[in-house]
Amino acid sequence: MIKNHGTLSQLWRDSIWRMWRGTLSNGGLSVIGSADTISYDNLLACNSMEFDIDMGKDLWLNKQRWTRLCRQYLDADEVNRFIDHAVLLTQGVGAKGACTNMFCSNVARASKKHRWGNCMFGFTYYGAARNGRPTLVLHSRVSYIAYIGGLDLALAYVLADYIGSESNLTPEEFRFRWHVDALQFHGFKSLPMLFKHDFIRDLEVPKYREMYPTIRLVGKWYDKIIEHEANGKTLEEEKYGPLKRVRRRWREFNNGDYLPSVGVHDLSFSPIGL
Numbered sequence: 001m002i003k004n005h006g007t008l009s010q011l012w013r014d015s016i017w018r019m020w021r022g023t024l025s026n027g028g029l030s031v032i033g034s035a036d037t038i039s040y041d042n043l044l045a046c047n048s049m050e051f052d053i054d055m056g057k058d059l060w061l062n063k064q065r066w067t068r069l070c071r072q073y074l075d076a077d078e079v080n081r082f083i084d085h086a087v088l089l090t091q092g093v094g095a096k097g098a099c100t101n102m103f104c105s106n107v108a109r110a111s112k113k114h115r116w117g118n119c120m121f122g123f124t125y126y127g128a129a130r131n132g133r134p135t136l137v138l139h140s141r142v143s144y145i146a147y148i149g150g151l152d153l154a155l156a157y158v159l160a161d162y163i164g165s166e167s168n169l170t171p172e173e174f175r176f177r178w179h180v181d182a183l184q185f186h187g188f189k190s191l192p193m194l195f196k197h198d199f200i201r202d203l204e205v206p207k208y209r210e211m212y213p214t215i216r217l218v219g220k221w222y223d224k225i226i227e228h229e230a231n232g233k234t235l236e237e238e239k240y241g242p243l244k245r246v247r248r249r250w251r252e253f254n255n256g257d258y259l260p261s262v263g264v265h266d267l268s269f270s271p272i273g274l
Helices: 008-020 055-059 063-073 076-090 148-165 191-196 199-204 206-211 213-230 241-254
Strands: 002-007 036-048 099-103 120-126 135-144 175-186
Touching: 002 008, 008 036, 008 148, 008 175, 008 199, 008 213, 036 213, 055 063, 055 148, 055 191, 063 148, 076 099, 076 120, 076 148, 120 148, 135 148, 148 175, 175 213, 191 199, 191 213, 191 241, 199 206, 199 213, 206 213, 213 241
Parallel strands: 002 036, 135 175
Antiparallel strands: 036 175, 099 120, 120 135
8 A cells, every 4th residue: 555645644544544444355454353454565655744643632542651652662862863863864964865764672572462573663764855855754563543553653753853853844844654564453442533533423324334344343342332331331340451441531532521632742752861
């Protein structure tokens, strides 16, 4: 899947939409699993890193999740080195066409998490090309596009912001490329994003559930949450931790008890001391 977009916001939401309405035959999906659907071989691009994600409103996450992401994948010394080299390339220092890179930290392996390796591999950066814009590139093994994938892209935005602050540029002036081997669409962890942007309405259309595997998968989990709530199943009785979290946030959402708004301009690399 090779797609070009105007902004990082469009890249994120359009990628979600392609999988939401994707099938094996139309190329939007490559695999249909029991917990998620998957799209392989993705190169996603945008000409501006303008990004309006809100962790609290779009993903039902707080800043603690951002802190954990930064500490899992970033090493302060490596980030500083990468920023310094990127600034030099932006200023035209180095051989013509030079680029630089940064590996992400190697996360701890567990039987149920990161068993198959890092989600993010690393970043590359090169200075202004023909269109006069420097380019930041993220390389990923996997990403839950409608969930933590949003934070992966926010991390890229903040990295561009650090580079730009020393180069008299804003992230909106950077191009972005995302090489991601497997985009995943989780059956219930994606629900916050679907509520925020009214994708959830498609679950009310029976033919959509029949036509589109991702809608059918999400619908199955959504129905289960509604059933548990209707039958009075308490959160304490919910043994599956990830589903328990979504149910708790879903209750808060319906009660208007929203998490604080956290946009990209509220984020930094302070969790790793920068």
